[in-house]
Structures are given as structure tokens and as C-alpha cells.
Amino acid sequence: MSLAKQALNAYRGALRATSVAFNSDVAMLQAARAQIKAKMVLEVDPDMPDKSVEDRIKHLNDVSMFLRRNIVQGRKEEDEENKYFLNIHEDTELGDNDDIKKKKGSRNPFGGGMASGGCCGGGEIKMNERRG
Structure with missing residues (x-):
């Protein structure tokens, strides 16, 4: 070609x-x-x-x-303080979270004290799977 x-x-x-x-x-x-x-x-x-x-x-x-x-885009739900909508689609690479489980309670990589609540500060996440 x-x-x-x-x-x-x-x-x-x-x-x-x-x-x-x-x-x-x-x-x-x-x-x-x-x-x-x-x-x-x-x-x-x-x-x-x-x-x-x-x-x-x-x-x-x-x-x-x-x-x-x-790349997965998310947006905060209008009526909920700690809910996010994530645009998970069929091509999204989903890991098994083994690395995250091993590091539970580790230091916050962005400075400060202990990391808590995962990436969204403990917020509840609502996922949408778009079928193509």
C-alpha cells in the first residue's frame, strides 16, 4: 500500500x-x-x-x-453530588484492578495524606455501555 x-x-x-x-x-x-x-x-x-x-x-x-x-469521558450527574456518568464503550480497555487493590491505603500521589476514595473521591459512579 x-x-x-x-x-x-x-x-x-x-x-x-x-x-x-x-x-x-x-x-x-x-x-x-x-x-x-x-x-x-x-x-x-x-x-x-x-x-x-x-x-x-x-x-x-x-x-x-x-x-x-x-479515554473515557465522564460528567457529573445534575441532581447528585457524588454521582458521575462514564461513557464506557465497547473499545474501552477494562483492567482487573489488581494494581489498585495492592496499593489500597497508599500515599496520595498528588501530595498530602493518604489516598482515599479512589479517583473520584469516593463518589458513586454510574456507567453506560454503548453497544455498537
Whole structure:
């Protein structure tokens, strides 16, 4: 397959990945797409000046995979103080939490005292699975 075709496929894949990751966040969706488009039109990326076209295509494919598997957007429920809605979808990489269980009661990585309540400060989380 030609480099132009590979680049076009990577670009399309990245746009699809942004749709999955930032589905209900129009501002973030537009910003991510603008960033991807801006990088695609550059002949040489100033952030990766010594990378070949093949390496840049691979990087874009890796970014797309990361967006699909690891980015989950959440929003606070209107009526509840400690409830959040998470947009978990079929591509979301779900871990088994073994690392978290082992570190229970560990120091807060952001400074201060003991870490408590997990990532959301002990809030209740409501998850939605979107079936595609």
C-alpha cells in the first residue's frame, strides 16, 4: 500500500477515534480534530523533526488506538453530588484492578495524606455501555 493511502487511512482512523472518545464533548472533539488536521498538513512535524513519514503514520495509528481504548469521558450527574456518568464503550480497555487493590491505603500521589476514595473521591459512579 502506498504511503499516501496509509496516511489517509491513519487520518480517517484518528477522526473515528476522536468520535468515539469525545462523542458528547463538542469542544474537545473539535480541538482534537483540529490538532490532527494541523499535524497532517505539515511536511515535517516540529515536535518530531527526525521521524520519517512511516514513523509518523505509526504514531498516528498508536494515538488512535490509545484514544479508543483509554479515554473515557465522564460528567457529573445534575441532581447528585457524588454521582458521575462514564461513557464506557465497547473499545474501552477494562483492567482487573489488581494494581489498585495492592496499593489500597497508599500515599496520595498528588501530595498530602493518604489516598482515599479512589479517583473520584469516593463518589458513586454510574456507567453506560454503548453497544455498537
